[in-house]
Amino acid sequence: MSDKKLILSVRDVKVHFKVKGGNDWPWTPKKTLKAVDGVSFDLYEGETLGVVGESGCGKSTLARSILNLIPATAGEIVWMGKDLRQGSEKDWLAVRRDIQMIFQDPLASLNPRMTIAQIIGEPLRVHRPELSSEEVMKRVRAMMVKVGLREQMINRYPHEFSGGQCQRIGIARALILEPKLIICDEPVSALDVSIQAQIINLLKELQREMGLALIFIAHDLAVVKHISDRILVMYLGREMELAEKHALYDKPSHPYTRALLSAIPIPDPKLERNKVIQILQGDLPSPINPPSGCVFRTRCPLAEAQCAGERPELRRLSADTQSSCLLA
Amino acid sequence: MLFRSKQKAVAEAMAANLSMAAVEGRSPWADARERFLRNKAAVVSLILLSLVVLACVFGPMLLPHSYEDTDWDAMAMAPTWHNLHLFGTDDLGRDLLVRTLIGGRISLMVGLMATIASVTIGIVWGATAGFLGGKVDTVMMRIVDMMYAVPYLLIAILMVTLLGREFYLVVLTITVFSWMDMARVVRGQTLSVKSKEFVEAARAIGVSTGSIIFRHVVPNLLGIVVIYTTVTVPGVILTESVLSFLGLGVQEPMTSWGVLIEDGTGVMETTPWMLLFPAAMLSLTLYCANYIGDGMRDALDPKDR
Ligand SMILES: Nc1ncnc2c1ncn2[C@@H]1O[C@H](COP(=O)(O)OP(=O)(O)OP(=O)(O)O)[C@@H](O)[C@H]1O
Ligand code: SF4
Numbered sequence: 001m002s003d004k005k006l007i008l009s010v011r012d013v014k015v016h017f018k019v020k021g022g023n024d025w026p027w028t029p030k031k032t033l034k035a036v037d038g039v040s041f042d043l044y045e046g047e048t049l050g051v052v053g054e055s056g057c058g059k060s061t062l063a064r065s066i067l068n069l070i071p072a073t074a075g076e077i078v079w080m081g082k083d084l085r086q087g088s089e090k091d092w093l094a095v096r097r098d099i100q101m102i103f104q105d106p107l108a109s110l111n112p113r114m115t116i117a118q119i120i121g122e123p124l125r126v127h128r129p130e131l132s133s134e135e136v137m138k139r140v141r142a143m144m145v146k147v148g149l150r151e152q153m154i155n156r157y158p159h160e161f162s163g164g165q166c167q168r169i170g171i172a173r174a175l176i177l178e179p180k181l182i183i184c185d186e187p188v189s190a191l192d193v194s195i196q197a198q199i200i201n202l203l204k205e206l207q208r209e210m211g212l213a214l215i216f217i218a219h220d221l222a223v224v225k226h227i228s229d230r231i232l233v234m235y236l237g238r239e240m241e242l243a244e245k246h247a248l249y250d251k252p253s254h255p256y257t258r259a260l261l262s263a264i265p266i267p268d269p270k271l272e273r274n275k276v277i278q279i280l281q282g283d284l285p286s287p288i289n290p291p292s293g294c295v296f297r298t299r300c301p302l303a304e305a306q307c308a309g310e311r312p313e314l315r316r317l318s319a320d321t322q323s324s325c326l327l328a
Numbered sequence: 329m330l331f332r333s334k335q336k337a338v339a340e341a342m343a344a345n346l347s348m349a350a351v352e353g354r355s356p357w358a359d360a361r362e363r364f365l366r367n368k369a370a371v372v373s374l375i376l377l378s379l380v381v382l383a384c385v386f387g388p389m390l391l392p393h394s395y396e397d398t399d400w401d402a403m404a405m406a407p408t409w410h411n412l413h414l415f416g417t418d419d420l421g422r423d424l425l426v427r428t429l430i431g432g433r434i435s436l437m438v439g440l441m442a443t444i445a446s447v448t449i450g451i452v453w454g455a456t457a458g459f460l461g462g463k464v465d466t467v468m469m470r471i472v473d474m475m476y477a478v479p480y481l482l483i484a485i486l487m488v489t490l491l492g493r494e495f496y497l498v499v500l501t502i503t504v505f506s507w508m509d510m511a512r513v514v515r516g517q518t519l520s521v522k523s524k525e526f527v528e529a530a531r532a533i534g535v536s537t538g539s540i541i542f543r544h545v546v547p548n549l550l551g552i553v554v555i556y557t558t559v560t561v562p563g564v565i566l567t568e569s570v571l572s573f574l575g576l577g578v579q580e581p582m583t584s585w586g587v588l589i590e591d592g593t594g595v596m597e598t599t600p601w602m603l604l605f606p607a608a609m610l611s612l613t614l615y616c617a618n619y620i621g622d623g624m625r626d627a628l629d630p631k632d633r
């Protein structure tokens with residue numbers, strides 16, 4: 001990995017929301033919801049980082065904070081050596097050319113009143129206003145072919161497409177500026193299993209062809225397995241484990257990772273029958289009031305007294321594994 | 329032979345065209361239009377309402393009477409072919425057909441102008457509150473709530489007695505009390521569109537705030553605005569007749585459907601046509617407007633799809 005160029009470095013990023021309870025009085029002080037609470041990772045050129053965790057653990061919020069769609073409360077987001085949190089509007093516009101995003105709900109991420117041509121061409125209109133409309137159309141068509149959409153569809157509207165096709169449109173829109181990084185926020189969660197594989201393979205292919213880096217968010221480890229180089233496991237806004245894919249699947253260092261792994265079905269029926277699914281006890285604690293110390297301790301089968309003490313940080317166990325479990 | 333090969337060439341060109349040509353997409357508006365046209369009640373209503381409007385606009389020019397001149401040969405005459413008093417005359421000998429059409433002009437004009445004014449205010453108010461959100465939104469929506477609590481007939485009576493019975497005053501009075509529904513609806517829709525993923529996608533791309541508003545948010549508000557405009561029209565026309573019926577409408581000899589109905593009610597037993605014809609025209613218009621509104625809602629409301 002060291003020979004590759006570092007493109008994005010996220011340092012101790014926090015995103016806190018001020019929230020109000022449903023039946024609070026107007027003068028009740030707002031509570032702080034720690035959606036993301038100190039996440040750090042590096043991303044190298046052409047690499048795929050999988051981000052995994054239960055619903056509500058802050059994956060989307062982390063992704064949005066990288067693009068400043070939700071401003072981070074604290075921390076550094078360094079893109080190509082520049083700290084974006086200090087950046088001006090103009091710096092951001094330049095960044096938005098290089099980092100694109102693909103969303104969870106394929107249909108909702110496309111404006112129902114715009115044609116496919118307008119949707120895929122919009123990034124070009126924003127960032128390359130010098131291009132003639134013929135040139136824009138030419139590129140849109142080429143991109144449609146690339147992501148497996150028929151060119152004839154160019155004047156159609158999103159509601160005329162299936163979920164998988166809509167996600168291809170979203171991918172085409174993300175790729176048309178030839179970005180360096182694409183953040184995929186659960187791009188396949190809303191799709192049928194057979195379509196999921198198609199979309200993941202398409203992303204992989206395009207990544208190889210265009211040398212893209214990907215941040216690929218999913219809520220289970222099965223989906224990210226085929227596409228990721230490294231995987232970040234999150235829980236309640238914190239990092240649990242950050243490891244190379246093989247290390248993570250072969251010898252997971254964190255009890256939470258092990259629990260997630262045990263939930264993946266094994267293709268071999270014999271093994272599947274004998275497998276023990278490790279069901280996590282208790283409910284997901286509220287990010288408004290997270291447990292002290294290790295946030296996972298209320299559900300951790302190995303929890304000990306010391307786990308309630310100081311908040312454990314990610315620490316390096318080996319060349320390819322970092323974990324925040326005190327006992328690892 | 330030559331002809332044959334030419335034909336073949338044409339066929340081939342056509343085939344090539346077919347596979348190459350971009351399929352024209354059906355915009356959501358085209359879909360909505362088709363759904364509307366399938367709704368028979370709405371289409372019939374649209375035709376009838378158009379006829380009513382055309383009659384009110386052009387009818388008085390084609391008829392030999394004026395709305396204020398007395399026909400001394402025909403006082404309080406029942407509908408007759410004589411002198412072409414098709415709707416009869418009123419107790420002052422004025423032709424009721426012309427007066428109904430002229431009254432229709434006023435009623436429809438009031439309806440149109442008050443609708444435009446209240447819809448505009450409602451859109452601007454609601455969209456601003458929805459876009460800005462936060463405290464501005466809270467304050468603006470509390471004002472709307474307060475407007476609902478104002479006893480509007482009382483204020484209307486006060487305004488008209490203080491300022492006189494003028495056309496523009498009627499419009500103003502109606503407008504002041506009918507923009508709030510639109511404001512609420514538009515605010516709700518703005519909030520919902522603002523939080524849609526495609527708006528976030530546009531922000532992620534770097535689209536400017538102005539373009540986000542005009543390319544992404546506004547086009548997605550139009551459907552609901554059209555629906556609520558069509559349901560505002562009959563409400564406003566009805567309010568105009570209520571005001572007129574209470575003696576707060578336009579001044580004699582100018583008239584409106586509400587004024588005519590009020591006149592007619594007084595002499596219902598002796599000259600019933602003075603009540604029947606204006607009331608029938610008003611009812612027809614309201615029915616049509618309501619059916620058109622229903623058709624619009626069915627055609628444009630995405631929830632029913
Ligand atoms: N705008 C907001 N205001 C207040 N709280 C928010 C906001 N956005 C997200 N949250 C909260 O932050 C936490 C993390 O949400 P987030 O959407 O990042 O989770 P996620 O991991 O993406 O979940 P999912 O898998 O369901 O997409 C949740 O508890 C959520 O309720
Ligand atoms: S630190 Fe303690 S509670 Fe947290 S994962 Fe490790 S053993 Fe479990």
Ligand SMILES: [Mg+2]
Pocket residue numbers: 059060061104185186
């Ligand atoms: Mg999410």
